[in-house]
Amino acid sequence: MELRHIRYFLAVAEERNVTRAAEKLGIGQPPLSQQIHALEDELGVRLFRRTGHGVVLTEAGEAFAVDAKRIMADARIAIENAQSAGRGEIGQFNIGFTESAAFNPVVSKLIRAYRQAYPNVTLTLAEGNTAQLLSYLDDGRVDVAFVRLGSVSPAGVQFDHIAIEPMKVVLPITHRLAKKRRIDLSQLADDPFVMLPREASPTLHDVIVGACRDAGFDPIEGQQAPQLSSVVNLVAAEFGVSIVPASVCQIQVEGVVxxxxxxxxxxxxxxLASRIDTMPAKTANFLAIARTFASPIE
Known part of the structure; x- marks a missing residue:
């Protein structure tokens, strides 16, 4: 039994006339009659009884019509769902982000805009450092990931620019320079730096080291921290100083400036990192919205 057989049956049942049903379906009356007979033979029951003005459903036909309508309705829903999924309008979308990215206002605005545009897509969020997120992207655990862009791009990954933000110095409140509004990095040459391990966040690590070298010194790498919030807490505990993205200033910890x-x-x-080798509609839709929020590249 095929869906067309059910469609033919329902057309005849609705019109109560094979000739009118054939005209409605756009096929000839003899082929339609043959398809109805073939369906009856397959089911082993008569679905229609002939009358002087056309046909009417038998008791078996009445029973079959109930389920036939449900089957056709389910088929329409299946088609619509497939088409919606193909357009990226339903399903699940997995977004990864670094801790510092979560503080950037562009990220929250972008996600909010995507949710408004595609309310039937379920979002899941995964936090991690850059290395973890690129691994998640590679094995399909996330579809896109907000990361700090470095000079080296892993194979199979594309990066869409989202925002540029300045770095800030974070000091213990007891530090000799804590009350200065602006800090010359060369004044921190003798201070230990609290930093994330390079393997966890190579871009952030390299930006800090590069800035210090531009200021005339190699930073003294002190206590390592597992994440940026830990960096701020360790600075508050006077393990050293650090340099962090400006959005991290939203982490208000007593004892730091x-x-x-x-x-x-x-x-x-x-x-925003995404895989090059596969671009599902949901990912393409998210990237399209992201590009409208991206700040100009200076």
Whole structure:
């Protein structure tokens, strides 16, 4: 039995006339009669009884019509669901983000806009460092990931620019420079730096080291921290100083101050990573919205 047989049956049942049903379906009357007879032979029951004006459903036909309508309705729903999924309008979408990315206002605005545009897509969020997120992207655990963009792009990954933000110095409140509005990085040459391990966040690590070297010194790498919030807490505990993206200043911890960098700003870029080899409609839709929120590249 095929769906067309059920469609033919329902057309005849609705019109109560094979000729009118054939005209409605756009096929000839003899082929339609043959299909109805074939369906009856397959079921082993008569579905219609002939009258002087056409046909009427038998008791078996009445029973079959109930389920036939449900089957056709389910088929329409299946088709609509498949088409919606093909357009990226339903399903699940997995977004990864670094801790610092979560504080960037562009990220929350972008996700909110996507949810409004595609309310029937279920979002799941996964936090991790850059290395973890790129691994998640590779094995399909996330569809896109907000990461700090470095100079090296892993194979099979594309990066869409989202935002550029300055870096800030974070100091213990007891530090000799804590009350200065702007800090010359060369003044921190003798301070230990609390930093994330390079393998966890190579871009952030390299930006900090590069900024210090531009200021004339190699930073003294002190206590390592597993995540940026831990960096701030360790600075508060006077393990050293650090440099963090400006959005991290939203982490308000007693015992620290955030200061601007004197001279030329130290920029760090936020990007949206996605796989090149596969681009489902949901990912393409998210990237399209992301590009409308991206700040100009300076």
């Amino acid at each position: 955030y200061n601007d960098v004197a001279g030329k700003a130290i920029p760090i870029r936020l990007a």
